Amino acid sequence: MSSPRILDFECHDIRFPTSDDLDGSDAMHQDPDYSAAYVILRTDQDGLEGHGLTFTIGRGNDIVRDACALLASMCVGQSLHEITDDFAAFWRRLTSDSQLRWLGPEKGVLHLATAAVVNAVWDLWAKHENKPLWKLVCDLEPEELLQTIDWRYLSDAITKDEALEILRANKATMQERERALLERGYPAYTTSAGWLGYDDEKIRRLCLEGIAEGWTHFKIKVGADLEDDKRRCRVVRETIGNERTLMVDANQRWDVGEAIAWMRELAEFRPLWIEEPTSPDDALGHAAIAKSLAPLGIGVATGEQCQNRVIFKQLLQAGAISFCQIDSCRLGGPNEILAVLLLAKKFGVPVCPHAGGVGLCEYVNHLVFIDALYVAGETEGRVAEYVDHLHEHFIDPCVVSDAHYMAPTAPGYSITMKRESLDAYRYPDGAIWRRRVERD
Numbered sequence: 001m002s003s004p005r006i007l008d009f010e011c012h013d014i015r016f017p018t019s020d021d022l023d024g025s026d027a028m029h030q031d032p033d034y035s036a037a038y039v040i041l042r043t044d045q046d047g048l049e050g051h052g053l054t055f056t057i058g059r060g061n062d063i064v065r066d067a068c069a070l071l072a073s074m075c076v077g078q079s080l081h082e083i084t085d086d087f088a089a090f091w092r093r094l095t096s097d098s099q100l101r102w103l104g105p106e107k108g109v110l111h112l113a114t115a116a117v118v119n120a121v122w123d124l125w126a127k128h129e130n131k132p133l134w135k136l137v138c139d140l141e142p143e144e145l146l147q148t149i150d151w152r153y154l155s156d157a158i159t160k161d162e163a164l165e166i167l168r169a170n171k172a173t174m175q176e177r178e179r180a181l182l183e184r185g186y187p188a189y190t191t192s193a194g195w196l197g198y199d200d201e202k203i204r205r206l207c208l209e210g211i212a213e214g215w216t217h218f219k220i221k222v223g224a225d226l227e228d229d230k231r232r233c234r235v236v237r238e239t240i241g242n243e244r245t246l247m248v249d250a251n252q253r254w255d256v257g258e259a260i261a262w263m264r265e266l267a268e269f270r271p272l273w274i275e276e277p278t279s280p281d282d283a284l285g286h287a288a289i290a291k292s293l294a295p296l297g298i299g300v301a302t303g304e305q306c307q308n309r310v311i312f313k314q315l316l317q318a319g320a321i322s323f324c325q326i327d328s329c330r331l332g333g334p335n336e337i338l339a340v341l342l343l344a345k346k347f348g349v350p351v352c353p354h355a356g357g358v359g360l361c362e363y364v365n366h367l368v369f370i371d372a373l374y375v376a377g378e379t380e381g382r383v384a385e386y387v388d389h390l391h392e393h394f395i396d397p398c399v400v401s402d403a404h405y406m407a408p409t410a411p412g413y414s415i416t417m418k419r420e421s422l423d424a425y426r427y428p429d430g431a432i433w434r435r436r437v438e439r440d
């Protein structure tokens with residue numbers, strides 16, 4: 001099997017008008033149009049392409065798409081094996097280009113674009129190997145997996161030798177655990193009931209539907225108005241009962257003191273965690289909140305907007321989070337995500353990935369199996385986000401059954417979007433957007 005060579009690429013600005021129904025609305029983002037900067041890497045092998053995306057919520061998605069094009073152009077001319085044989089060096093080239101890095105480094109638009117391009121490379125690799133991505137990773141030897149990670153900035157928190165030990169121990173028992181995990185799936189929770197823009201009746205109805213579908217963990221948005229939050233938490237707690245779990249998410253709305261005071265008021269509803277209580281960059285602020293809320297039995301969760309592995313390292317070192325929420329499109333692809341999974345394992349913090357948006361559940365579906373089989377080595381205390389939006393646009397959408405993610409089976413990273421969806425939702429010239437402009 002000769003190694004495919006990347007010949008050229010396409011980058012698209014894809015947007016879905018989700019703000020019409022307030023799907024995805026929270027205390028900071030009142031009207032998201034779920035969007036994707038979408039990359040296709042074309043090769044010299046017939047029909048073999050790598051697809052990748054990063055997630056945004058509308059305006060500015062074109063800027064990310066343009067950044068994707070800058071980075072994708074750095075892949076052109078390389079064979080897949082030239083990249084994957086020293087994957088960390090490739091990743092370092094993308095993230096540390098001597099001029100482009102000034103726009104980051106490893107944060108913001110440029111790092112979102114890094115995710116799209118790196119995700120596309122992994123998709124290409126997995127398709128070429130004819131395996132779903134989680135299986136490709138789990139079949140790597142521990143040393144091979146470690147050589148995909150850029151270890152710069154990590155050695156004060158975890159060494160390569162420590163990581164090797166974690167992976168070797170899990171590799172030895174992987175086979176016997178794999179069968180049971182594939183049968184049961186990976187535990188998931190739903191956010192579909194709790195968007196801030198939904199009224200009480202809709203929340204109650206969606207919770208009841210969720211219970212009927214087997215969901216045991218429900219997350220709702222808070223942070224805009226305390227009395228409103230109390231009412232909505234009460235609606236959910238009354239509907240889901242005491243035996244099910246409630247989580248709340250403030251989407252960075254509060255200052256540190258405000259977060260503590262607000263959550264003391266919501267403690268009576270017994271949330272498992274408060275998610276994103278304050279700025280995602282504020283490691284010490286999260287630590288202060290975690291310390292104050294621990295006696296109330298409320299953990300702190302964050303990560304969906306943590307820009308890179310260094311912030312995760314600090315959050316873990318500072319004891320600032322009880323739940324580590326990796327994001328498949330905010331971190332720079334599986335290379336960096338693997339580093340954060342290993343850090344979380346070292347510090348004994350469960351990884352509960354952020355998902356939803358467009359394509360995030362498809363990505364997370366692979367990442368949770370990698371974590372459960374190869375890094376954490378278990379699912380205990382872990383639950384991955386699931387939101388029932390926009391899956392119909394993917395050729396190989398995630399499968400959730402009885403509140404569990406089931407392992408993907410198709411080759412690749414499950415993100416290939418249907419051509420008709422790419423064409424219809426391309427901004428601003430796709431049919432969906434042209435029609436809206438005419439209507440308005």
Ligand SMILES: [Mg+2]
Nearest residue numbers: 249275276304
């Ligand atoms: Mg969130």
